[in-house]
Amino acid sequence: MIVAERKPLAEILDMVKDCTKILVLACRGCVTVCSAGGEREAEILASLIRLGMKKNGRSCEVIEGSLVRQCDREYVDAIDQWQGQYDAIVSTACGVGVNFIANLRPSDNVFPALNTTFFGGSAEQGIWSEQCAGCGDCVLHLTGGLCPVARCAKSLMNGPCGGSVDGRCEIDPDVECVWQMIYDRMGRLDRQQEMAKPAPIRDWSTAGHGGPRKQVREDLTVS
Amino acid sequence: MSFTPDIRLFSCHYTSQQGCANEGKELRELGFPENIRLTRVPCTGKLEISTMLKAFEDGADAVYVVGCPVDSCHNVKGSQRAAKRVTAVCEMLQELDVEPERVRMYHLDRGLHPEFVDAGKEMNQDIEKIGPSPF
Known part of the structure; x- marks a missing residue:
């Protein structure tokens, strides 16, 4: 939501x-x-x-x-x-x-x-956290369903930066390092080997950097 | 200049049950301020922020809530919820640059205890000092 x-x-x-x-x-x-x-x-x-x-x-x-x-x-x-x-x-x-x-x-x-x-969700009553950045180019299939664009302070695509300590982000120890979470989760899913493949350079034009975004579904437009 | 504050009290059914007996006769005998208007609610956890704000809109100089002790609410967490909402109203008053002391939460045991009367007296004295509502 x-x-x-x-x-x-x-x-x-x-x-x-x-x-x-x-x-x-x-x-x-x-x-x-x-x-x-x-x-x-x-x-x-x-x-x-x-x-x-x-x-x-x-x-x-x-x-x-x-x-x-x-x-x-x-x-x-x-x-x-x-x-x-x-x-x-x-x-x-x-x-x-x-x-x-x-x-x-x-x-x-x-x-x-x-x-x-x-864009976020509520894991417990009264607390909401960001889960999605609406970047227009979803990579969740590569990261075990956890979003590095929204949940990594630097939106990194190839693993954690050098600042994370004990699974915590350097910006705030209360923030979990999403790349640590991705690594752990991919391990549980026996998919860690997929992480060895470097992510390509992202095309940020879908993220609003090319101006306001618009979506047209021809099958739904009836004038 | 002294004035008689208009104070609204919202109290849970259990906490105020004995106080309300005999149309509040005992309360009056114990010196409970007559300018405090008591509204009983089934549980203070049901008390909405908007209800407290409405009391101020209707001219109250102060609003306070009396609910069960934190760890022994009849409805488990009702008085905890009320306390959170009182805090929220307190913060809203501060946003409006109004004395936060005009809204308060008390957690008291059920029955007609001196503390129930003391809370009313304390509220009354404090608001007399602070003065009329700026609304």
């Missing part, structure tokens, strides 16, 4: 300081799962905006709403139901959702309530 976290409240309050009617818009997709921008978090944020505005001596009406997702046209169109009730949308979706609202509603002010952080 896409993982995100709420921006500092002062930053959000500064964005909306001149607004008098605000729609705090939750997304029931990834950010609900990572407890950053679902209905519960939108309710909290709406309350905090009301309190913050009141404390700053500003009068503001704050309503809440939610969409199934904010990253699909048909769901974003549902914002029509709040037409006339806001002069700005504070979206608690990831950056994709904010962009979609900006793309599809040219006359609406939309502000991000979250910092979108990474």
Whole structure:
């Protein structure tokens, strides 16, 4: 899922300081799962905006709403139901959702309530970690399913750097060296010999270095 | 300037059970501040952050939660969850540049103990000193 976290409240309050009617818009997709921008978090944020505005001596009406997702046209169109009730949308979706609202509603002010952080998962309640960098050229078949692009601080492709100690990354002893994990895992799978083959130089053009990426599935496009 | 704070207390069913008996008669006799409004919840673990914030929106000068002792919650981890949420609200108040002391968690044994009354008195005295809510 896409993982995100709420921006500092002062930053959000500064964005909306001149607004008098605000729609705090939750997304029931990834950010609900990572407890950053679902209905519960939108309710909290709406309350905090009301309190913050009141404390700053500003009068503001704050309503809440939610969409199934904010990253699909048909769901974003549902914002029509709040037409006339806001002069700005504070979206608690990831950056994709904010962009979609900006793309599809040219006359609406939309502000991000979250910092979108990474693609990750939750191994235990309340803790999320990055697992994928969305680089567009997956190598997980070569590394036992563990991603060196996302999980190695240097995104190395041919084993660990010289800085790892006792299976821990030199950037932080709390971070496991993913190359140590790959080595150990490939050993358990009796596939360590595959690691002797040098990885070719990566083509990073799929990783967004060539501008915004786009994907077209001709079998799904019907105009 | 002295003022009478509006204080909201959320307490779990078990911790406040005896305190609520006879419509709180005993509590009053023990000197529990009358300006504290008690709301009983089945378990403090069910108390939402938004409920505490709403209390501030509704004019509360302070909010506090009384739940079971950390290691003997009737619902195992309910009061631990409540404490985490109280901490979250505390941090939110700090983000708003508001005194974090306006929200607090107490873990108390069930039954009408002096500690239940003392917590109320302590909260009341502290908020009287801090002053009215800036909201």
